[in-house]
Amino acid sequence: MEAANQAFYDAVENSDLDALEAIVLTGPLAESVAVVHPGWPVLRGRREVMRSYALIMANTEYIQFFLTDVEVAVDGDTALVTCTENILTGGPAEDDGSAGSLVGGLVVATNVFRHTPEGWRLWVHHGSPVLADESDDPEAAGDPDA
Amino acid sequence: MEAANQAFYDAVENSDLDALEAIVLTGPLAESVAVVHPGWPVLRGRREVMRSYALIMANTEYIQFFLTDVEVAVDGDTALVTCTENILTGGPAEDDGSAGSLVGGLVVATNVFRHTPEGWRLWVHHGSPVLADESDDPEAAGDPDA
Numbered sequence: 275m276e277a278a279n280q281a282f283y284d285a286v287e288n289s290d291l292d293a294l295e296a297i298v299l300t301g302p303l304a305e306s307v308a309v310v311h312p313g314w315p316v317l318r319g320r321r322e323v324m325r326s327y328a329l330i331m332a333n334t335e336y337i338q339f340f341l342t343d344v345e346v347a348v349d350g351d352t353a354l355v356t357c358t359e360n361i362l363t364g365g366p367a368e369d370d371g372s373a374g375s376l377v378g379g380l381v382v383a384t385n386v387f388r389h390t391p392e393g394w395r396l397w398v399h400h401g402s403p404v405l406a407d408e409s410d411d412p413e414a415a416g417d418p419d420a
Numbered sequence: 421m422e423a424a425n426q427a428f429y430d431a432v433e434n435s436d437l438d439a440l441e442a443i444v445l446t447g448p449l450a451e452s453v454a455v456v457h458p459g460w461p462v463l464r465g466r467r468e469v470m471r472s473y474a475l476i477m478a479n480t481e482y483i484q485f486f487l488t489d490v491e492v493a494v495d496g497d498t499a500l501v502t503c504t505e506n507i508l509t510g511g512p513a514e515d516d517g518s519a520g521s522l523v524g525g526l527v528v529a530t531n532v533f534r535h536t537p538e539g540w541r542l543w544v545h546h547g548s549p550v551l552a553d554e555s556d557d558p559e560a561a562g563d564p565d566a
Contacts, residue, residue, distance in 0.1 A: 306493030308502045308530055313551030316502045316528045318491055345464055347452030349534070352498045354544060356454045356462045382462045384454055384546045386532055388495070398500060400530045402548030405459030 275346050278387055278394035279355045283339045289331040291324070298323060299388055299395040310400040312381050335374055336364030351389040358382050359401065380404045421492050424533055424540035425501045429485045435477040437470070444469060445534055445541040456546040458527050481520055482510030497535040504528050505547065526550045 278297065285293035299307050304320040311330070317323050340360040347354045359381040365374035386398035424443065431439035445453050450466040457476070463469050486506040493500045505527040511520035532544035 303493060303495055306491070306500060308491075308500065310528055310530060310546075310548060313549065314528075315504070315550055316489065316530070318502060343462065345452070345454075347449060349449055350497070352534075354452060354454060354532070356464060358461070382456055382460075384456060384462070384530070384544055386500070386544070388498075398530055398532070400456075400546040400548065402456060402546065403459065403551075404461055405549075 275348055275353050275355070275387070275394060276344065278353075278396070279344070279346075279357070279385055280341075282385070282396055282399070283341065283359075286327065286331070287337055287339055289334065289337075291328055291331060294327055295324065297396050299390070299397050301390065303388065303397060307396070308398045308400070310402065312379075312401045312403045334363060335367070336362075336376075338362045353387040353389070353394060355385040355387070356383065357385070358404075421494055421499050421501070421533070421540060422490065424499075424542070425490070425492070425503070425531060426487075428531070428542055428545070429487065429505075432473070432477075433483055433485055435480065435483075437474055437477060440473055441470065443542050445536070445543050447536065449534065449543060453542070454544045454546070456548065458525075458547045458549045480509065481513070482508075482522075484508045499533040499535070499540060501531040501533070502529065503531070504550075 282297050285297055298320055300320065307320045307323050309317045309323045309326065311326065317326050342358045342360060344355065344357040361379040361381060362376055364376045367374050381401045382404055383399060383401040385396065387394040388397045428443050431443060444466055446466065453466045453469050455463045455469045455472065457472065463472050488504045488506060490501065490503040507525040507527060508522055510522045513520050527547045528550055529545065529547045531542065533540040534543045
């Protein structure tokens with residue numbers, strides 16, 4: 275199960291749209307596939323989701339995910355993975371050929387997979403930016419400007 | 421199915437912790453219940469989730485959800501709801517007794533429910549702020565400062 279989750283991130287990291295095509299759910303639930311990229315509205319349906327990843331891959335020079343806090347729960351044909359994505363992204367190379375600047379980011383994700391005859395396939399991916407420290411103060415933590 | 425989703429938001433809107441207790445999944449999957457409040461890290465486990473709602477309710481004078489873009493997919497014992505939460509929140513009343521200031525917010529949510537003998541119960545709620553207009557430019561839309 276963790277393998278399917280890792281394969282999803284590997285596909286994005288490797289900018290491998292074919293690998294991602296193989297991981298995202300097909301069949302009767304394809305129209306309900308849902309993805310939220312950090313800060314984005316909901317994208318619904320396999321076609322719209324794949325289109326967004328094609329755009330992201332085309333506009334991303336370099337991206338690497340270090341996953342932490344990975345927790346998995348499996349119940350029958352459904353699996354839930356929550357994790358923290360420690361993301362390192364790079365801009366385009368400089369004119370002199372040197373590597374572009376790197377930027378780090380912290381995103382939390384809930385990923386839901388369904389089991390199919392071909393294996394576990396991604397049904398839902400919701401990633402969102404962590405905007406505050408873990409805190410007991412919901413007003414402070416709930417404020418996007420905090 | 422929409423009824424369970426609405427009951428979840430009604431419970432928060434009414435600051436009704438007992439009603440929320442009845443909606444959040446119990447049983448073998450209780451430890452895997454996962455909630456992400458907008459901008460927060462992942463909260464995992466029914467106990468931690470309920471504690472967060474108790475804190476939020478204690479610190480929220482007024483909150484109202486207008487749900488739009490509600491889309492539901494049901495497959496066997498699992499249901500996925502995506503929706504946009506148009507949130508109106510109010511601060512504490514002023515010293516002169518007049519109502520506190522109201523603030524609007526836009527959050528997108530993916531909610532996953534499991535069917536139990538008692539009905540549909542919430543397994544996953546992930547809410548995240550929408551930080552950019554819907555756009556074909558993933559770099560602009562992915563930038564929390566955009």
